[in-house]
Amino acid sequence: MADGTESTTAKPVPPPGDAGASPEDAYLQKRALRRGSAGWLLLTGLGVAYVVSGDFSGWNFGLAEAGFGGLAIAAVLMGLMYTCMVFALAExxxxxxxxxxxxxxxxRALGTWGGFLTGTAILIEYVLAPAAISIFIGDYVESLNLFGLESGWPVYLACFVIFIGIHLWGVGEALRFSFIVTGIAVAALLIFALGAFTEFDASGLNDIPVDHNAFGSNxxxxFGVLGIWAAFPFGxxxxxxxxxxxxxxxxxRDPARSLPKAMAISMGILLLLALITFLAATGARGSAAxxxxGNPLVEALQGDGEPTPLSRFVNYAGLAGLVASFFSLIYAGSRQLFALSRxxxxxxxxxxxxRRKAPYLGLLVPGAIGFSLAAATGDGARMLNVAVxxxxxxxxxxxxxxxVLRRREPELPRPYRTPGGIATSSVALALACSALVATFLVDKWAALIALIVYVVAGAYFAFYSRHRLVAAAPEEEFAALAAAEAELERK
Structure with missing residues (x-):
């Protein structure tokens, strides 16, 4: 790493069919993605797409755990956690x-076990979340009476088949589709806020009855101070x-520049959307209502229970938001599975x-698992809690x-540096640990299910795969370079 560039890009390999390719290169040739398909704008859209469905539903259940004030504090703390983490991940x-x-x-920082545990946790999130969202899409399709369909396995199957098919077509096409659908969902949130704020009444924010037995309640x-903690997962x-x-x-394209820029912009957009959605929905109808x-934005617009043109529009747009998140989470899960497998x-x-450089098994296998879970359980809320x-x-x-990397390798070339350095990532670490414990307050069974999956995966790694890692994979090669440099320094 004399010039500081060897560790920042995946190792190029000869083109397919090159007679001079080494066994390692031949292995990577069969596992190559299409490079340069996305710039910072599509990546920004991807970052918002992952999340936008959460603005349309789900967060409001935190009101039942903590009330308006408690959920507001929880959302601010979780927003701080994500902001700090995004800046750290950008570096x-x-x-x-x-x-x-x-x-x-x-x-690189924590060794093979650290890499495996992190990758597995990410994979749990990105396999379970699309399964849950497919169920929510089914509920929306039924409530809107689209084509006379009811929520059930045919709708779930259609979601996975259609949207995985687009991903198999190509990453550029997939990201552009995601960008368009996400734009529709974001526009709908802004239109919803404009309509809801015309009905804003601050007296409705704190209209949930007080539990006087809870410590610090008002x-x-x-539900007292503990309610704030219980609302972390909903924040x-x-x-x-x-x-x-x-x-x-x-x-x-140019990931060292594009990734930090896209992550910062998408986080800023999400913070703004969270603020206006939370205030507009609770202020228009009241927290208790x-x-x-299941569809809080529509409920907030229907004061007398009768649908309005705006509530119908938001209802359809909510479906667009669910599709955007479902679609992008499938993408994320396939890439994490791809990297761990490679x-x-x-x-x-x-x-x-x-041939189109899509990890087809990385798309099909998680898709099959997600569809099976959705069809077998129909319990989207629990699957989301497992994902959380x-x-x-x-x-x-x-x-x-x-x-760890800031402390152990301060001289490592960093094209982008996290504002605040270790202090920023330390805040994210402390809040992440608090949120982890909070999941047990919300759904103990979901936490237990996730732990069981972790134990099974850990056994597979301990007894089999850790002895068969591929040194030529970019992430492993990067870690091997660090180990070699450390060994040279000791000598």
Whole structure:
């Protein structure tokens, strides 16, 4: 790494059919993504797409845990966590722009076990979340009476088949589709806010009855101080998934510049959307009226229970938001699976790519698992809670990776540096650990399910795959260079 560039790009390989290709190059030829397919604008759209469905529903259940004041504090703290983490990940993504994302960062900082645990946690999030969202899409399709369909496995199957098909077509086409649908959803949120703010009444914000037995309870914190903590997972729904932008690194033009720029802009957009959505929805109808609503924005606009032209529009736009998040989360899950498989942490055949450079098994296998879970359980809320549990583990490990690399390798070339340095990632680490514990307050079974998956995956890694890692994979090669440099320094 004499010139500081060897570790920042994936190793180029000869073209397919090159007789002079080494076994390592031949292996990587079959596992190559299409480079240069996305710039900062499409990446920004991807970052917003991951999350936008959370503005339309889900967050409001935190009102039943903490009331307006408690959820507001939880959302501010979770917004701070994501902002700090995004700045830390932007630095790490500029150092190592590969499809491994968080797994690659943790692999360099925390070793093979750290890389595996981080990658597995990310994979849990990105496999379970699309399954949950497919169920929510089914509910929307039924409520809107689209084509007379009811929520059930045919709708879930159609979601996976159609949208995985677009991903198999090509990454450029997939990201452009995601960008358009996300734009529709964001425009709808802004239109909703304009309409809802005309009905704003501050007296409705704290209209949830107070539990006087709860410590520190009052009209703004009806369930006391502990309610704030219990609302952490719901505050996360305004931002859950934005950390997936670095997974597009190998398909990005000038990733060292594009990734930090896109992550910062998408985070800024999400913070603004969270603020206006939260205030407009609760102020228009009151916290009590929407705390249990499956479609809180529509509920906020229908004061007398009768649909209005605006509420119908927002209802359809909510479906667009769900599609955007579903579509982009499938992308993220496929790239994390691709990277873990390419490096040997998971079965290697899962990282094979098609002629159009799409990781087809990385798309089809998680899709089959997601569809099976959705069809078998129909429990979208629990699957999202499992996804949140996996996400919080990965957040803690990725934030820790930033701290470790800053301390252990201060001279590592950093095209982008996190504002605030270690202090920023330390805030993200502390809040991620708090959010992890909070998941047990909301859904103990979801946390237990995630832990069981973790134990099974850990056993596979401990007894089999850790002895069969692929040294030529970009993330592993990057870590090997660090080990070699450390050995030279000791000599």
């Amino acid at each position: 790490l993504a500029a150092i190592l722009p590969t499809a491994g994302g968080g797994y690659g960062f943790a692999r 009209s703004w914190l009806p 996360m729904w305004f931002f859950l998934g934005v950390e997936g932008v670095p997974l597009a690194a190998e398909e990005t 929407i705390q249990d609503a 490096a040997g942490y998971l079965p290697r055949f899962l990282s094979l790519t098609s 549990f996996g996400a919080t583990i990965s957040y803690a490990l990725m934030s820790l990776s930033h701290i």
